Amino acid sequence: MKTKNYSFYIIAITLIATLGGLLFGYDTAVISGAERSLQIYLTDSLGLSSFVHGLTVSSALIGCIIGGFISGYFSNNFGRRNSLIIAAVLFFISALGSGFPEFLFFTAGEPSIELLIVFNIYRIIGGIGVGLASAIAPVYIGEMAPAEIRGRLVSWYQFAVILGMLVVYFVNWGIANGQTAEWINDTGWRYMFASEAIPALIFGVLLFFAPETPRYLVSKNNDQKALAVLTKVNGSVTKSKEVLSEIKQTLSTSSSSSGKLLSYGKIVIIVGILLSVFQQFVGINVALYYAPRIFESMGAGQDASMLQTVVMGIINVVFTIIAIATVDKWGRKPLLMVGSIGMAIGMFGVAGLAYFDIIGVSTLVFIIIYTASFMMSWGPICWVLLSEIFPNKIRGQAMAIAVAAQWAANFFISSTYPPMMEFSGAMTYGFYGVMSVLSMVFVWKMIPETKGKTLEQLESIWSADKSHTSTQSKKIG
Template identity: 75%
Template sequence: MRNQRNALYIFSLTLVAAIGGLLFGYDTAVISGAEKSIQAYLIEPLGLGSFAHGATVSSALIGCIIGGLISGIFASKFGRKRSLIVAAALFFVSALGSSYPEFLFYTQGEPSLALLFTFNFYRIIGGIGVGLASAITPMYIGEIAPADIRGKMVSFNQFMIIFGMLVVYFVNWGIANGQTVEWINEIGWRYMFASEAIPALVFGLLLIFVPETPRYLAMQNKEDKALSVLAKINGASEAKVILKDIKESVQASASANKEKLFAYGKLVIVVGILLSVFQQFVGINVALYYAPRIFESMGAAKDASMLQTIVMGLVNVVFTVVAIFTVDKWGRKPLLITGSIGMALGMFGVAGLAFANIIGMSTLVFIIIYTASFMMSWGPICWVLISEIFPNKIRGQAVAIAVAAQWAANYFISSTYPMMMEFSGGMTYGFYGLMSILSAIFVWKWVPETKGKTLEQMEDIWKQKSELNEKAS
């Protein structure tokens, strides 16, 4: 049985790994305070339009796709821990490079295509770090945490993602507060990007002191080390039983050549990909990346728009905490379906107001309904499911594919937002509302409930589904 010491050890490992989530949120949201300055400093002087603006704001997502794709290779070849250390190093390099892209192409302060390219290069480097962390952090926590609290622990990573966003909203506001627009466009945005170097350095240093996951150690035939970690997590007696289950799972997979991606059927891979795609097609990152601009379009001044973004960030944190304390009680599916309905209500509300040309507090209310619904459901639960549903032997490959699909969908939605808004704001938000409805139907029909099941039990479920499908065909 676990005691208080075991629980403290689990939480300490989760906390360190979840700093990767904090950096994920920090890196993706830092652009919200800097995107108008980037537009003024790098885009407009070169005569570039909304496409270049959207592509630059979303450039980090190209790196996220790359990071997601290679995360399976890194997780399998180098382990979960060392892959996270690589991510920390990439965050650090990106923070410094994005803040001073002139380091490679010194142009005496004059905007140029070379300078714009270099800025995007450093943002892509950071994006690779985000892609790695977004896949491997929940994988690490999911393989460390016992089944009865796994949902809560993986959801804590989402809390850290949102907390990282909230922190950078405060940092951006603190840097911009009381300063002229000219100073922010020339200097302030650099401080915003450079600030990320501090948590990146802390993350890299703390990772030195955490162990590799017991499941990865068992797959590498390091059973003594795996048993040692499991004993610290679950207690000595239970550790032996868990290690036995892990070994049987790994040996059965190896003997049946289960390392093939579709060895458990195509359904599990399709479900993982669609979970990722729907999480982005509901439009959440539009609200996060462009939040100050959205609030400015509602008539708020520069400082007020950043303060309203902070309010939204606080709402996000509160409702992520709701998810943390309900995911292991209510289950994954009820939370996802409830969240989808709330998101649809919020987005259709914003769309209706946009069609009616009504701008004001009512828009803010619907945006908060939308983001709160996402944060108590699809925000954390999608990552929980991605860390849970895939069998041990294909988890690295399958998570990589799901995460890469997620970032590809994110890039598509984020980069097309400025152009879609130029066409029709009402239709843009209506599209996100429609995707929310479709996401609820998808969860209801195809997503299995994972509450309280071990990772090995989930493997058995997919094995049985695959066998039934083979017999049916």
């Protein structure tokens, strides 16, 4: 299988869509460099608790949950591309508002409860953009990509997420490098947030040059435009007509696929939700959001901790590339199961060291094992599967529920991390290790292999499941 056989067209529009992933990563990780300054400027100066600080660090996730929930409505009514344009606008507003929350209504340097609320509102606005992009960008790529390279192309979305995190780690480090702690706490954190406006603007502009997906166009009875896009993607009118025929067949109204959420049974929805929840309950975003503070607890200074975060970001990128290179060769299930084992080893290792109060290079090694294992498996493969498993007629609705569940789980894990760590570090990391083990069992028992199948072919898995369930129900009745 050689990617060079596919047109520059599909590669170009995939890269445009993956900018949504880059902004996803940028927006969620920018807080890692600014969270200590926010604690000093807002929560500590106002005498607020660590729980309030945890909520402030995680407030964007409230928006992510909202964005996830409404993504189905936006995706189905405004289209995949136009919904991503809306997400880009929200990213832009959030970047400037989070950096300068005093704009119009407050005075810089005078923290207040009202200012804290306004800052969180701006972060929630950005979170809505993340929720929209995280649900719609993988669907956009999955609906555009040929089956034989779909896993690879959708995996580039996760690569963009990690690249966005790595970029913002460099940006945060560059802003903080050589500066005094006082300057960072007064001004530097503002530049960190505001810097996101640049990629948000680029993303929004480039989307005007991207097409709508063929499957959405067919759902709106625009077959001619769908065929034109398919021809550009596949390079063959004959093959494109075959794909168009399959899409129309799966979108045609029938009693077995009415377009209602449970048209294909409950299992596909449950699998999507559990995929999303396990991706967060293994604790990855704790490592991402609180990375500098974790490294500081290991004895690194503020500048050194941000540099170590950059090193971790580079490792994340390398192992995401490994997933991209192997997902269409080895399949989804093997990568997920190997990743779960590696994450369990990493988290149980950190938990054991925390229990014996051992902090040092060994802790860093286990953190790297954990994050590398996630990045070669659950990071990209979860998004690949979510873009694949849902049938055409319910994809927008089902993806919205799965992504909302993912962000709800993310919010729970991230906001509970500070108080959990105050109670017991060993217990906290041990919990994430247990979740890693359970994630492997879930994949082994419930995840179908989707490698090499068209989106339309995958629908037969759930149609068969629904038919089997209905037959069993009749026998019982």
